[in-house]
Amino acid sequence: MKVRGFKASAVKAGIKHPDRLDLGLIVSDFPVVAAGVFTSNEVKAAPVIAGIKRLKNGKPFLKALIVNSGNANACTGKHGLMDVMELCDLVSRKIDCRPDEVLMSSTGVIGRPLPVQKIKDALPSLVQGLREDGLDDVAAAILTTDLVKKTALREVEFGNSLTTILGIAKGSGMIAPGMISPQATMLAFIMTDASIHSDFARQILQKTTDSAFNAITVDGCMSTNDTVLLLASGLAGNETINGGDNGKIFEEALHEVMSSLASQIVKDGEGATKLVTVKVKGARRREDARIIARAIADSLLVKTAFFGEDPNWGRILSAAGQAGFPLIQGLLSVFINNIPIVRMGEGLGDEAEADAKKVMEGSEFTVTLDLGLGEFEAKVLTCDLTCDYVKINADYRT
């Protein structure tokens, strides 16, 4: 797991558990093209506020990203912001760049002061540990309630240049990203050695975030800290990409990396046992389809039925009917994978449901609702709601 132009490192700073990696650093050999999207929650963590400001300043170049888990540095007021500034400053001095070329990202408990001293104490060994194959450790350091690391890699050739796109991400609970530019607690950091124009980077990051991360939900709860960052070193030596055919190819590869990470997040959703694609088609507008898919994907009754492996389509229709768009009951059809269980508003009976139940006993399936109204469709990735989710989140801080 390497990308030309980037070194990385992670250490145990003791921010939450003394015995796990919780502080990571990614440093590029020189300031690189950067684009970021951040949570649209009105309550934003200090590192998000600082990151938005940094990337807004018409200086979309970064040399370092410092990231911690165990503490979100959210709802920490002015002190929280000052802590971000101070740490970015310290990092910039250690790696010899300007303070505004360093971005910080955090995830963990909201409302507790960031343990700045612990981070400061860990900085020397963090910097000393920087190495080309260090990204795997960073992928571990950013985890919170996650059970597994999330990484995705694609290689694309442009002319004679083989470029790499590598993404790492975390996220398990408080997952319902709605990230906008230049403004999810999911974190995803994508490094590439492709040469891409900074305007193009910003534009495709928003687009691919919308189709990947902004189309997932674990619990419908949007975080104060969601952040996706794209860093491009350009060291692959390809002709700089700024749209056109190569732009489409790069965008597609980036979308694949992001979709893979997004899917890994939902699969590792807190307590989740099922990865479910909710597809709504036959809508009058794409946005209608998206909102209805989201309503189904976030419905507690639908999600508990997934857990129960119960093709309870009444709950699916009921959730759709609550989304705020006119529906015609007699036109609604529901499929579990390719098995129809509702046609024209009416259930197809016990046999169909028994078949559907068998599909739902697997760990991944697709629920399709056809509205029968138009041409548009949208997909949202979700998981089931289990007792473990409740236990994890009833006990998270205590």
Place this chain on the structure above:
Amino acid sequence: MKVRGFKASAVKAGIKHPDRLDLGLIVSDFPVVAAGVFTSNEVKAAPVIAGIKRLKNGKPFLKALIVNSGNANACTGKHGLMDVMELCDLVSRKIDCRPDEVLMSSTGVIGRPLPVQKIKDALPSLVQGLREDGLDDVAAAILTTDLVKKTALREVEFGNSLTTILGIAKGSGMIAPGMISPQATMLAFIMTDASIHSDFARQILQKTTDSAFNAITVDGCMSTNDTVLLLASGLAGNETINGGDNGKIFEEALHEVMSSLASQIVKDGEGATKLVTVKVKGARRREDARIIARAIADSLLVKTAFFGEDPNWGRILSAAGQAGFPLIQGLLSVFINNIPIVRMGEGLGDEAEADAKKVMEGSEFTVTLDLGLGEFEAKVLTCDLTCDYVKINADYRT
């Protein structure tokens, strides 16, 4: 539990469990003033579709209500509607009134054909059993996953006339009513012997539904069957109420009955162990306050924190920030009952949280979020999210 002018009865029709009351009938001595509000879900059950039509016809008088649990008669197509018509027709013949003076209401599993024959078979004993003190049995017959019956009674004097307002209700899961006139699965039937004008009845029913039932949530899932019905026999002999001071007094008493029933529903929410009032104040508009309160009350992370007795205010702020209204983080304050835990956007520390935790160990408390922006406020009643909720709903049909 009697109201002059009404008789009631309930029987075991074997719709779901052979050994429980599941079919009820309320009959007035003569056609009485009636007003109804029904779910605003786009997917409406057959009895709701029929009920809306019936009460729209400028004939707001009813003589009978037949109600079953165990089957929602929702998503049952034309057959479902025909079943409602046929049963209303049969009831009208047995009690000697017009078919359009009978309303049907159902709650239970969605998408299964109504067992009409079982209901037909039970009709003779149902009618034969009609008696003045039968409402208590109806309150039992309408329960599904509910653990307790919900009833509320108020007496109000108008002049020399003592009037009674008696409400019965059911509801435990799929509770997030948004009922509109003349159009929750919560059901509430309110009988009074007060004489009230039918226009006044309609008007105050919408108003009191908004402030009572439409301000509760168990799981954020709006039902296909929610129905509130107000029936007024006028037999108390008071001067007919149509606004004015007496109107206000009656409205207040009706509101008390509805609020009591609403609170009983949330308290008996599926798996619930805590009854929590979420109050949002300091909003720019009442509607903003209502939507933000709802976002908090429906947040899985907030509700699991309630279950964990954890004053996790970061989740409260984060849920509020997701509601779609501009907030100023530095103005936000949070209280558990009267204990401040966040002031001006920042946490007040471990001691404050320890005190708040003690309050949360009780079975009822209030969470107040002050936005610091304006003069408006709203309340939503919610409950915690527990493993039992997940278990109940993963196993509901199987």
